[in-house]
Amino acid sequence: MLNRRSVLLGLAAGIALPLPALAQEKLPVVASFSILGDFVREVGGERVAVTLLVGPDGDAHVYSPSPADAKTVAAAKLIVVNGLKFEGWLTRLVRSSGTKATVATATTGIEPLKMADDHGHGHAHGGEDPHAWQSIANARLYVGNVRDALVAADPAGKATYEANATAYLAKLDTLEGEIKAAVARIPADRRRAITSHDAFAYFAKAYGIAFVAPQGVSTEAEASARDVGRIIRQVKAQKVPAVFLENISNPRLAEQIARESGARIGGRLYSDALSGSDGPAGTYIAMMKHNISVIEKALAAGPA
Structure with a gap:
């Protein structure tokens, strides 16, 4: 009887042990810089593990990737970038890492502003201003693009991502009202x-x-x-x-x-x-x- 009980407990343990690990597994997402990382966390919630390439107070214009960044990118399932040539160093990093991750551009659908042409610095933004997140209308498009990228990478989380995005968009609506009132x-x-x-x-x-x-x-x-x-x-x-x-x-x-x-x-x-x-x-x-x-x-x- 004791031996049978031990066998049953062993079988139960063998079945149960993988479940917590499975339950804690999160979608590994790399965001190029901190503002994008926040959008991904808001929409992804507990289903995602977000790693930043350029951290808080970091300047993505002049960032120089490290070998550790290549390993991080290689392990990702999804990479979220701003686009509009904001991260000029990123294409080479993605290529050299050998990653199989999908690269999602958060500014898709945004109408970019043209740079002022009187500075003459010759930097490589291709004539378009990449700082599109500075308007709430554009932030809504960022959130929608992040939501769609997460759903594509993790279809099982579709309901979660859509609900989180909807709730966050409502917060952005309130925020925009506050900004307009302050300007007034x-x-x-x-x-x-x-x-x-x-x-x-x-x-x-x-x-x-x-x-x-x-x-x-x-x-x-x-x-x-x-x-x-x-x-x-x-x-x-x-x-x-x-x-x-x-x-x-x-x-x-x-x-x-x-x-x-x-x-x-x-x-x-x-x-x-x-x-x-x-x-x-x-x-x-x-x-x-x-x-x-x-x-x-x-x-x-x-x-x-």
Whole structure:
């Protein structure tokens, strides 16, 4: 009797042991940078394990992949990228890794803005501004593309991905209302600002705040002395209220413009990357809320 019981327990253990491992298995997804990673986590929930190539506060414009990145990409089932030539280093990384993963472009269906042509830096964005996530309308398309990519990679999770995406899109609707209300509180003649690099054109078009930057849409090249001088003169002539620092950029340039133009430093904006989880912009929604709060406070205040 004891032997029979031992055999039964052994059989039961043999059947039960693989189940927890199976239940915990998640879809391995690589996201090129932190903002995309947040979209994937929001839509994927507990069904996905997300790894970032460029982490919080990292600059994807100038990122240099490591051998460890190649191993990470090789192990992925899905790779989510921004596209619009934002990650110029990624094609070679994917090719060299030998990965079999599907590569999903999160900006599919978005109408890209053309770069301003007066910077002359010669960086490789092909004339299109890659910072499309800076408008909520585009963020909705990002989320839809992420949802569709996850469903294609993991059809069993379709209901989960669709429900998560729907819930997140509702949060984006609320967020957009908050942004528009904040902009409405800024006097129309004060809706102008300076940033280090040209990352806010989609935000500007969507919400009516004009941004000027000494660098183009990439941080790869230094701004010329002529560009900096032109912007300083513009700040003085137009009485631009504030110059904003960026989390991915050296503050030296923005501080120089503020110092020589007399404009105030309005605070730090998050442009191309989230903060760490313990910072003010640990998620996309937190980033957008932080940015509009900083912008409103700086621009709606008294004379510059």
